[in-house]
Amino acid sequence: MKLAFPHMGHLHIVLKELFTGFGCQVLETPPITKKTLELGAKYSPETVCLPFKMTLGNFIEALEQGADTLVTCGGVGPCRLGYYSEVQKGILQQLGYPFKLITVEPDLIAVVKDLRLLAAGKSWREIYRSFKQAGAKMAALDNIERQLNLIRPREVVAGSADQLGFQAIQAIDGAAGLAEIQRIEEKTLAALQALAQRQYEPLRIGLVGEIYVMLEPFINQDLERRLGQMGVEVHKTMYLSDYVRAHLLRKREYLETYKTLAALAKPYLGHYVGGHGLKSVARTIQMGQQSYDGVIQAYPFTCMPEVIAKNILPQVSKDLDIPVLTLAYDEQSGEAGLMTRLEAFVDLLHYRRRQKKAGC
Amino acid sequence: MKAYLGIDVGSVSTNITVMDEAGAVTDSLYVRTQGRPILAVQEGLRQIYRQNSGLAVQGVGTTGSGRHLTGVIVGADSVKNEITAHAVAAMHLVPDVQTVLEIGGQDSKIIIIRNGVVTDFAMNTVCAAGTGSFLDQQAARLNIPIEQFGDLALESTAPVRIAGRCAVFAESDMIHKQQTGHSIQDILNGLCQALVRNYLNNVGKGKPLAGPVLFQGGVAANKGMKRAFEEALGCEVIIPAHYSVMGAVGAALLAREEALSGKPTAFRGFDVVNSEYTPRSFECSGCANLCEVIELKMDGIVIGCWGDRCGKWSNQVTVA
Structure with missing residues (x-):
């Protein structure tokens, strides 16, 4: 099984951690480019919203790379997103791709049930650990992003904060273990704070x-x-x-x-x-x-x-x-x-x- | 004479104004951009130089969609968006102005001002119906010089309702009205009313439109549009003396503000009209963003780079 999921900010880092911990083979969906958008828009209904088009483009690019299982989210309206997975499934089937689509509904019990299937052969403890680790990466990435938003307007050297942020994202993506994630987060937050800053409001x-x-x-x-x-x-x-x-x-x-x-x-x-x-x-x-x-x-x-x-x-x-x-x-x-x-x-x-x- | 230059490079026209130290416009120029902003700026500056001897330029400001490119070419002290420029110019000429209607080549905007401060603004978002380009196109289709459009619309005697929601549908509706025998004058007037309706519904939606109201931008030359606005708003609409070059007036004022803070001007001098500028664009393959990067050379030397998200190219240039 080769698992893939759509992009949304640094979501892929979090999900990769989670599913790898489940013992799944994760195929990294190619990063969003103009081509992704073109592909998505080409096969989408014209008036559907951008998230639909973009994630469809992600799916097509992932399937082209050999993914066979797609994970996406569901919903319960009135936002149209709840129905997107069904429509996208139909479009991708018409395009002739063989795949299995797992729709995660916003309901914890259903989520656990779905994920239990993916993590076949793993103990509950191992599953818990994956959740814990993915959660730690998510929190660390968000905290760094929050700090970036505070430092960016104050940095003396343009781009210096983003450079640190970029390195941190890569490091967190590669990190194994809660201690390492925490260390990178703390180091980055301190480094951002230590950048030369202008004093103003x-x-x-x-x-x-x-x-x-x-x-x-x-x-x-x-x-x-x-x-x-x-x-x-x-x-x-x-x-x-x-x-x-x-x-x-x-x-x-x-x-x-x-x-x-x-x-x-x-x-x-x-x-x-x-x-x-x-x-x-x-x-x-x-x-x-x-x-x-x-x-x-x-x-x-x-x-x-x-x-x-x-x-x-x-x-x-x-x-x-x-x-x-x-x-x-x-x-x-x-x-x-x-x-x-x-x-x-x-x-x-x-x-x-x-x-x-x-x-x- | 000590002077400030304002340059507004828009989609349709490139405007340049010369302003004296007191803030009075002493010369202005309106040339067509015709898709070649660099040549238009060079040609404009050449004319300005010819018409005004002994200009000692103290500051240059650029605005309009070509503001960044032009800013690099001429060496601008202030590079500002057109909303701010238009508001600054409107307040300079009519200090108690409360509403600015501006219709240009490809965009239209509304600016709400209270007590000398911009409090709200809106631009057309997804539709270009009602902008100068559409009027231009319709005048050309009817074989009427755009300069006569307004006068003809004023001759209208009977109202004709044109569907103005979309430029394409407006055109087919106009053709339909022509084929059924309505006079050109009535149709032109109907078109003006439709565009005003569309503008007020789209751009001006929910905004408190209080007088004095200023109408500026190239389309303000069209008397039919002025009358249609006055009918719709129920108040007088003022067209300022330099209505077609207000963006450039604002840019010059902003340059003056910048110069008064004591900084020497970055103006490269009128010699820029003789330099050769070669822009080129390429897709950077450094990462997945595939940014469209633009590089500008002046006489063979790279003076500016932009369009990259990471700064890989734009940070290399130190001359600009």
């Missing part, structure tokens, strides 16, 4: 929106890094570990957070609309209360939950006096248009800050 921008677009830099056109280079401290409201803890493990603290967020959003949006729509609204309110300079909402074009949020955000923006920039991505997205919008948004926030300072 950068703009603080919150990033909300759909998870795939937020986590995959190829898709969001390096949004976090671009903003960092423009002197913006980016606060991403969702990392991979947040998603896993909240949606798969249903940790108590995350359920509590969700309740708080739902209460915040209530005056604007009274119920779950699928995906992360409600959270986008709630987080914007929260960041308005916490005097962030601005919020950027990023999502794939035609994403239903985020379109609902998008139409609510102007009112939130007005009530809480926090500027919001909305970015919808599809395969046609040009770089120049993005840069113009980001630059103008950053200018706007700088002017506002100066005016606020002058006013008080």
Whole structure:
């Protein structure tokens, strides 16, 4: 069996650790390139969202490399993603590939059952250890990414933080054992902190929106890094570990957070609309209360939950006096248009800050 | 004369303005880019140099979609996006402006200003209907010089409703109206109204549009569009004196701001019109990103590189 899964940020490092620990042979899906997107878009329905097209492209490239088992995620709507695995299965079968597709539904018991099948012959202890180790890699990668977002706007030598980050990702990918993962994480965080930094208060921008677009830099056109280079401290409201803890493990603290967020959003949006729509609204309110300079909402074009949020955000923006920039991505997205919008948004926030300072 | 230059390199036109120290525009130029931004900038600067003797350039600002390329070519002190440039120019000419409508060759934007600060903006996202290029194309199809488009639209006597949601459908709807015998004047006016409707629904959606309203960009020359905006908004729409070169006016103002902070200008001088610039692009195969890298040579020497995500190429250049 040769197992493959789609890309989403550094998800592949985490899943590779997990499945290798199960005793599966993991085939690394070729990294996302323009060709992946072209392939995906070619065989996808036109109006489906970008995550569908991209992951389909990933699957085709993995199958071409000899993968025979694909792992993807399911869902329970109203976001369309829940149905994607079925549609993609049909498309790939029509293209004539022989493969088995395992859809992981967001339900811990089902997940364990699915994974038990993959880890045939492994003891529960070994399975637990794989989970533990994959979880450690995920947490380490997220912590480093979070730190990168803080250091990037302050670094004196452009690109120095990203260089450390890049090395750390590679090292974590190759690390074996919890102790080594922890050592790399600590070393990287310390090295980032020790970089030459400018002393000033950068703009603080919150990033909300759909998870795939937020986590995959190829898709969001390096949004976090671009903003960092423009002197913006980016606060991403969702990392991979947040998603896993909240949606798969249903940790108590995350359920509590969700309740708080739902209460915040209530005056604007009274119920779950699928995906992360409600959270986008709630987080914007929260960041308005916490005097962030601005919020950027990023999502794939035609994403239903985020379109609902998008139409609510102007009112939130007005009530809480926090500027919001909305970015919808599809395969046609040009770089120049993005840069113009980001630059103008950053200018706007700088002017506002100066005016606020002058006013008080 | 001590002066500041503003250069706006857009999809359709390249505009240059000369500004004196007090901030008054003393000369301006509007040339077609025609897909050759470098030649357009060189030609524009050549004309500016010819028309203005004894210019002592204190600062240069660039804006528009070609701002980075042009910034490297001329040696710019300020390289700013067109939204900021347009807002700065609008506030300079009409200090109490609250709304800026701007329609250019391929994009249209709206800028909301309160108390001298940009508070909100929007650009057209997925559709180019209602921009200058479409009007250009329709005028050409009807064999009407674009300069007469507006005057003809004003002669309209009966309203004709054109579907303006999409440029392609607008065109087929216009043809349909022609074939059923409506006058050209009425159709042109109907088109203006449709484009304004589309603009306000798309770009201006949900924005508080308060006066004074400024209408700028190349399309502001079209009197039919001005009237259609006034009808839709129910207030007067002001067209500033330098409406077609407002981006360049803003760029010059931003360059002046930069120069006043005491930095000497990076301007390479008017000699750049005689230099030979050769850009080339290639796909970097260093990693899976396959970035499209652009390299710009000036008289055989590499002066700029961009488009790479990692800095492998752009960090090599020290001359720029």
